[in-house]
Amino acid sequence: MLWATVDVWPELEQAVLVEASASVRKIGQSLAVGAIAARADWVAGDATIDLDGLGPADLVSAAYVLDEIAPASLPKLVGGLWRLTADTLLVVEPGTPAGWQRILAVRSQLIEAGAHVSAPCPHEAPCPLVPPDWCHFSRRVARSRLHRLAKDADVPWEDEKFIYLAASRQPAPVRAARVIAPPKTGSGKAALKLCQPDGSAGERLLSKRDGEVFKSARRADWGDTLA
Ligand SMILES: C[S@@+](CC[C@H](N)C(=O)[O-])C[C@H]1O[C@@H](n2cnc3c(N)ncnc32)[C@H](O)[C@@H]1O
Structure with missing residues (x-):
């Protein structure tokens, strides 16, 4: 997650990484040296009990961790x-x-x-x-x-x-439908499974008659929002 964050925000100044495993901390620290410009503080601890001493952060993340708890x-x-x-x-x-x-x-x-x-x-x-x-x-x-x-x-x-x-x-700030399956596109048509701002989900078939929305649908990928 540290590497992904720096990809998006190269100006990142500081990161605090809570990791229970000493060997994972060691590998993470050695990989980060020279590759990550931000100050990275690796904290030994169990995230279910040891978070109280940490200060707030703009972005807090937990990736592929919940299934280990x-x-x-x-x-x-x-x-x-x-x-x-x-x-x-x-x-x-x-x-x-x-x-x-x-x-x-x-x-x-x-x-x-x-x-x-x-x-x-x-x-x-x-x-x-x-x-x-x-x-x-x-x-x-x-x-x-x-x-x-x-x-x-x-x-x-x-x-x-x-x-x-x-x-x-x-x-x-804006609520746009999200593409929640691989789009199916053909000549002049696009079928998108969408999760909608009204709380519903289902497939929407768009064609050239839908104008600009169809153009956006043709470009949309799984996981994108439909502008
Ligand atoms: C599957 S790895 C994911 C690592 C990283 N977030 C990523 O996306 O590549 C899960 C990590 O969570 C750590 N972990 C599991 N339970 C933890 C806990 N209670 N407190 C802190 N770290 C924990 C494990 O040691 C392991 O390094």
């Missing part, structure tokens, strides 16, 4: 992360049905605490998806040679499925 400890962890959040809290989980359920629980807790949902949902109504469907997204990521060897994989990439929630202290 006992379910009973999650509300306390999420409450602690939200208390540290001056602006935005980002939680990312594997894009599995179980990961989605964890994100739904985080979403309910944060809305109850007064948070505003920034993304991916364009609303704060209950999630309209019903199992066996589940909300998730996917990004193709490059595999290094080492990564390929470790996974005994043939191709130099993998499609990483994930689900996330961005919650803010501020209301979202």
Whole structure:
């Protein structure tokens, strides 16, 4: 997450990373030296109990962590992360049905605490998806040679499925429908599965007759908003 944050905000000044594992802290520190200009403070601790001494931050994140925490400890962890959040809290989980359920629980807790949902949902109504469907997204990521060897994989990439929630202290300035499945496009047509600002979700078929919206739909990818 530190590397992703610096990609978006190269001017990042300071990051605090709470990590329970000494070996992961050691590897993270050695990878960051020379690669990350921001001051990075690596804190040894259990995020479910050791957050109280930390100061607030504009962006607080927990990526692929909730599935390593006992379910009973999650509300306390999420409450602690939200208390540290001056602006935005980002939680990312594997894009599995179980990961989605964890994100739904985080979403309910944060809305109850007064948070505003920034993304991916364009609303704060209950999630309209019903199992066996589940909300998730996917990004193709490059595999290094080492990564390929470790996974005994043939191709130099993998499609990483994930689900996330961005919650803010501020209301979202605009609410635009979100593309929640790979778009299906054909000549003169685009079928998009959308989560809508009114709290509904479903497929919308657009054609050239829809003018500018159709042009946006043709360009939209899974996970994008439809302007
Ligand atoms: C799957 S890794 C994800 C690391 C990183 N966030 C990323 O996206 O690449 C999960 C990390 O969370 C750490 N972790 C698990 N439970 C923790 C806890 N209670 N407190 C602090 N760190 C924890 C693990 O040691 C591990 O390094």
